[in-house]
Amino acid sequence: MTLKKIGFVGLGVMGRAMASNLMKAGFELTVSNRSKASAEALLASGAAWADSPAAVMRAADAVVTIVGYPRDVEQVYFGEKGLFAGFTPGKLVIDMTTSSPLLAAKIGARARELGGEALDAPVSGGDVGARDAKLTIMVGGPETAYKKAEPLFAAMGKEWKLQGAWGAGQHTKMANQIAIASNMMGVCEALAYARAAGLDPQSVLASISGGAAGSFSMSNLAPRMLKGDFKPGFYVKHFIKDMGIALDCAREMKLDLPGLELADKLYRRLADEGGENDGTQALYKLYAPERN
């Protein structure tokens, strides 16, 4: 069965852009969100509104979710008016929130129990990637469900890959966040050092960002750090959520990740000092001259 009627729950910056790309690709959309205001543009372009995740589920063959925290995912799926309250055999749910691999497995098991399927499919690429349909999508779950969902992924992303069973998409996203976490310290510390040594950090960046020290964060976030532009592309509070999930999983696996532990500690300090709604590049604030 080819998917046609799609439900969408969670219309934040990411979700709105992704839902809009699904509509552009020709899918019939029914949406739901905590605040209806965020749905206005989508409704104006022809999306239908439903009052609850359960109602979205009843109206659709497959539902995509992208909300904030694992507790929101839990509520959207297992709440009284959650998706599973409207789930019937043959249906598919796809959680694109960055969330817990264990919760992904719990959702998968419940969907199968009810005669359907579930995928976890968190993304990277940020608001720009969401808008331009250039997300990277990391998927966990059964291959049949993955094949069925591919037209949706194609409408929202530029790369997608099945990484394994339920939770494997989430674990892959965790690996992504783990790499970013330590690198962000490296970028901040390189800039802080350059400044403290009396160099021109812009000129230093020009010398080092094209070589072995180069990274996406150095090219894209270091310039914002130097301008003092700490506006969120990706929120500190959400990064802390992600690092917390990764650290929980690592502890479960008895894996020691000292770099991630340190980055998590620094980001929590930043949040404690009021930076939780800044973008992740605000880590640079901890290295400000007046603090050193």
Added chain:
Amino acid sequence: MTLKKIGFVGLGVMGRAMASNLMKAGFELTVSNRSKASAEALLASGAAWADSPAAVMRAADAVVTIVGYPRDVEQVYFGEKGLFAGFTPGKLVIDMTTSSPLLAAKIGARARELGGEALDAPVSGGDVGARDAKLTIMVGGPETAYKKAEPLFAAMGKEWKLQGAWGAGQHTKMANQIAIASNMMGVCEALAYARAAGLDPQSVLASISGGAAGSFSMSNLAPRMLKGDFKPGFYVKHFIKDMGIALDCAREMKLDLPGLELADKLYRRLADEGGENDGTQALYKLYAPERN
């Protein structure tokens, strides 16, 4: 005065390739090295041999040095038969070793006292960059000397930039190494997590290396980590030397760099366990499954 007769001290893997590129660009070379065997190919192509840095200095308008540790630099410049023993007014010395910014300033002051000039000009780009004349060169010192040295930089590198006064080249290189240090933890930890979670690390890399988690190290060193290829591109022992210099400088500046401190601690542990002659990607060994 245009430089023509160039001396070269330090014929390791980097030095041999750089000296060879200077010859290809038409400079007349006189070389010296602890072991003469390393000079054979250069001598066969027409370079002259000198028995000491002092003798090299007497034979040349400018001398380039690239040796191992700051103590080697100290010896090559200030030793009994060191460069300054053969230095005369109007001459130029360029230290391309990654070394101490303070030592660079000491060399600069001494050269000026003797009526000449000095630059510190450490590089990034590794053995491949040295061979292909594609090094990035980070320079500190007076602008007149920098202008004079540009034809040499052009023969060895693809980018060069004056970053400030004596020591500024070294400080820029330190910023480069600082960024690499924490990022290397992030790359290792992402791979270790993927493996521990039961994913295929190659497949995870394919998903994450093109996005926000991407970096030179992830693209170039993670594949070697996964193959268990720990052969040195860049030696652990030299990276520890560099991190030590950066940490000393940071302490001097009263700058706290917790990511660098942690990376330094991990690399020292790796060296203690016999990994000092491995390449820097061998940090991945500390995250091996049997240790976690």
